[in-house]
Amino acid sequence: MQDWRDAKGPFAAIFGAPALWLLAFFLIPLAIVWAYSFGRPTGLTDIAITGTFANYVRTADPVYLGIFAKSIWFAAITTLLCLVVGFPIALVITFASERGKALLLLAIMLPFWTNLLIRTYALMAMLRTEGYVNTSLGWLGIGPLPLLHNNFAVTLGLVYVNLPFLVLPLYSALDRLDKSLLEASLDLGAGHLRTIREIVIPLALPGILSGLLITFIPALGSYLTPDLLGGPDSQMIANVIERQFKRANDWPFGAALSFILMYLTFICIAGQGLLARRREKAGAV
Amino acid sequence: MASDFTQPGVIAGSRRGFLAGIGAAAVGISLTGLAGCGARGKSINFYNWDTYIGATTLKDFKKATGIGVKMSLFANNDELFAKLRGGNQGYDVIVPTNDFVERMIDADMLLPLDRAKIPNFKNIAPGFQNVAFDPGRRYSMPYTWLVLGLGYRKSKIQGVPDSWKWVFDSDRYKGRIGLLAEAGDLCRLVLKYMGDDMNSKDPAALSRVQAMLTKQKPNVAVFHDDNGQDLLLSGDIDIVIEYNGDIAQVMREDKDLDFVVPGEGSQVSSDCLCIPKGAPNPALATEFINYLLDAQAGAEITRTIRYPTPNAAAAALMGPDYRDNPVIFPPKAILDKCEYAKYNGEAMSRLYEDVITRVRAA
Numbered sequence: 001m002q003d004w005r006d007a008k009g010p011f012a013a014i015f016g017a018p019a020l021w022l023l024a025f026f027l028i029p030l031a032i033v034w035a036y037s038f039g040r041p042t043g044l045t046d047i048a049i050t051g052t053f054a055n056y057v058r059t060a061d062p063v064y065l066g067i068f069a070k071s072i073w074f075a076a077i078t079t080l081l082c083l084v085v086g087f088p089i090a091l092v093i094t095f096a097s098e099r100g101k102a103l104l105l106l107a108i109m110l111p112f113w114t115n116l117l118i119r120t121y122a123l124m125a126m127l128r129t130e131g132y133v134n135t136s137l138g139w140l141g142i143g144p145l146p147l148l149h150n151n152f153a154v155t156l157g158l159v160y161v162n163l164p165f166l167v168l169p170l171y172s173a174l175d176r177l178d179k180s181l182l183e184a185s186l187d188l189g190a191g192h193l194r195t196i197r198e199i200v201i202p203l204a205l206p207g208i209l210s211g212l213l214i215t216f217i218p219a220l221g222s223y224l225t226p227d228l229l230g231g232p233d234s235q236m237i238a239n240v241i242e243r244q245f246k247r248a249n250d251w252p253f254g255a256a257l258s259f260i261l262m263y264l265t266f267i268c269i270a271g272q273g274l275l276a277r278r279r280e281k282a283g284a285v
Numbered sequence: 286m287a288s289d290f291t292q293p294g295v296i297a298g299s300r301r302g303f304l305a306g307i308g309a310a311a312v313g314i315s316l317t318g319l320a321g322c323g324a325r326g327k328s329i330n331f332y333n334w335d336t337y338i339g340a341t342t343l344k345d346f347k348k349a350t351g352i353g354v355k356m357s358l359f360a361n362n363d364e365l366f367a368k369l370r371g372g373n374q375g376y377d378v379i380v381p382t383n384d385f386v387e388r389m390i391d392a393d394m395l396l397p398l399d400r401a402k403i404p405n406f407k408n409i410a411p412g413f414q415n416v417a418f419d420p421g422r423r424y425s426m427p428y429t430w431l432v433l434g435l436g437y438r439k440s441k442i443q444g445v446p447d448s449w450k451w452v453f454d455s456d457r458y459k460g461r462i463g464l465l466a467e468a469g470d471l472c473r474l475v476l477k478y479m480g481d482d483m484n485s486k487d488p489a490a491l492s493r494v495q496a497m498l499t500k501q502k503p504n505v506a507v508f509h510d511d512n513g514q515d516l517l518l519s520g521d522i523d524i525v526i527e528y529n530g531d532i533a534q535v536m537r538e539d540k541d542l543d544f545v546v547p548g549e550g551s552q553v554s555s556d557c558l559c560i561p562k563g564a565p566n567p568a569l570a571t572e573f574i575n576y577l578l579d580a581q582a583g584a585e586i587t588r589t590i591r592y593p594t595p596n597a598a599a600a601a602l603m604g605p606d607y608r609d610n611p612v613i614f615p616p617k618a619i620l621d622k623c624e625y626a627k628y629n630g631e632a633m634s635r636l637y638e639d640v641i642t643r644v645r646a647a
Contacts, residue, residue, distance in 0.1 A: 063642065067642075128520070130521075146460065231505075243638055245367065246364065246367055250631075
């Protein structure tokens with residue numbers, strides 16, 4: 001393959017526009033918010049960037065640490081449930097016929113065609129006290145159960161929203177597996193479960209790990225789902241950040257909270273990179 | 286006109302209803318301006334709440350004056366404020382609530398009104414002609430007023446819940462209670478219930494608020510973003526803090542609902558017409574504001590939105606089903622105990638928010 005240095009002109013032509021876009025609409029705004037996190041509000045609309053760490057000190061208040069912990073807990077549970085539900089789905093898609101594969105993948109992607117807000121409202125219609133689920137349960141003489149406006153509803157909503165993020169990388173990892181290895185395992189007398197445990201999972205592990213990460217990160221920063229489905233106890237960190245920017249009109253503190261969330265994300269990505277590298281080394285030996 | 290209000294419950298026409306949910310998804314600070322909505326020809330940009338204008342008002346105004354009105358919508362005052370704090374992107378007329386009028390005057394974000402060009406001010410009821418949040422009405426014209434109270438389902442609530450006790454200090458309706466998520470409003474109502482000054486700046490009083498709400502939290506089903514009327518209508522909760530206009534709208538769909546302003550008194554608000562600094566067409570904006578205060582135009586708006594109007598001439602044109610409606614116009618004895626929220630400075634806005642964040646994390 002040609003080195004990009006041998007064709008600087010064409011490279012700049014192709015890469016220039018997206019780089020400029022990235023700079024103007026992502027990196028610079030992000031840098032501004034980052035700068036805000038070291039400032040303090042000096043009036044209704046003015047922020048002085050003073051280099052203070054006071055906002056970060058304030059994020060260490062137990063109440064905010066508690067909210068971070070709760071958000072991580074929500075995201076972790078969501079990711080775990082997505083794995084439990086998503087793994088069999090990914091397996092089924094992998095071993096389906098060509099036509100079945102296309103249809104199943106379509107079914108996984110289909111929700112993306114509808115706006116998240118609309119899907120969340122649909123979930124609310126399902127779960128509410130006089131919603132479809134409770135009405136059906138009522139015919140069986142059960143309920144009504146409190147399904148909406150609690151942590152259960154938030155977890156359910158997060159799993160529902162984030163499931164495709166796990167299924168798709170999982171499927172691509174499983175699909176790349178050498179099927180002859182599975183046949184060999186079955187031929188040599190291992191059962192299906194043992195084959196999955198000892199052959200499929202270890203081989204697909206990089207895909208599983210990146211799927212977990214891709215699910216965990218958006219779940220950690222969820223805003224809409226806890227806001228609409230949650231109850232008095234379901235506040236996640238994104239909800240607090242939103243209120244700092246709007247109602248409290250304290251942009252510096254909101255910026256500091258946002259960047260703590262971003263650092264957490266970086267840590268997760270770095271951790272995953274480290275794991276991947278270690279595996280690579282181990283594989284090379 | 287009542288037949289215009291047969292929308293499904295989820296999108297029950299309400300200034301504080303469905304869009305509040307949508308607003309949850311929208312980012313308050315937009316980087317895009319109103320490019321393309323320029324001031325060519327005679328037209329103005331009107332930034333308003335959802336379903337908060339008469340069915341034909343904008344068309345009538347265009348017919349009468351030749352001025353086109355482009356209306357865009359905001360979901361709450363915070364969004365309005367966040368959008369304007371970085372500079373006006375081209376809005377000519379905005380509709381902030383009284384405490385935000387005060388806040389925006391403080392932040393020097395509003396233009397003084399040219400009162401000589403607003404003769405229809407004479408239509409305004411005397412009680413609204415001079416107000417504490419804008420002495421002499423230099424910056425704002427009253428558009429509507431509203432009062433917070435308790436909306437409830439009659440078949441599920443014993444008698445008339447005419448005290449805040451039932452939502453702040455009692456487990457009788459455990460799991461059936463909806464409180465406002467708006468931190469300032471909620472803190473002020475608890476202060477009112479406890480007999481404190483509603484606009485108190487005393488940190489000790491606010492820590493009592495925090496203690497009471499934390500104790501009450503297990504009984505609360507939901508903190509709602511001004512969509513309490515939808516939750517009440519759909520049966521998710523049986524008693525909720527909401528604005529009278531919102532409950533009045535859903536009461537037409539469900540006869541089992543009612544509204545009361547608790548005896549301790551409550552918070553009244555007034556949405557006002559203002560011209561933000563940097564408005565492209567202040568002269569046309571003034572003409573539009575004057576038109577909205579006209580008796581006929583005011584009646585047309587009121588027929589659609591069903592909120593209490595401060596426009597006495599417009600109210601006189603309304604039927605008794607509106608003028609004598611106890612939900613839209615609660616008894617005077619109770620209204621006398623109600624107060625406007627005062628803008629208490631940025632530190633207080635943060636303190637309110639902090640109290641509610643702590644309650645919800647507790």
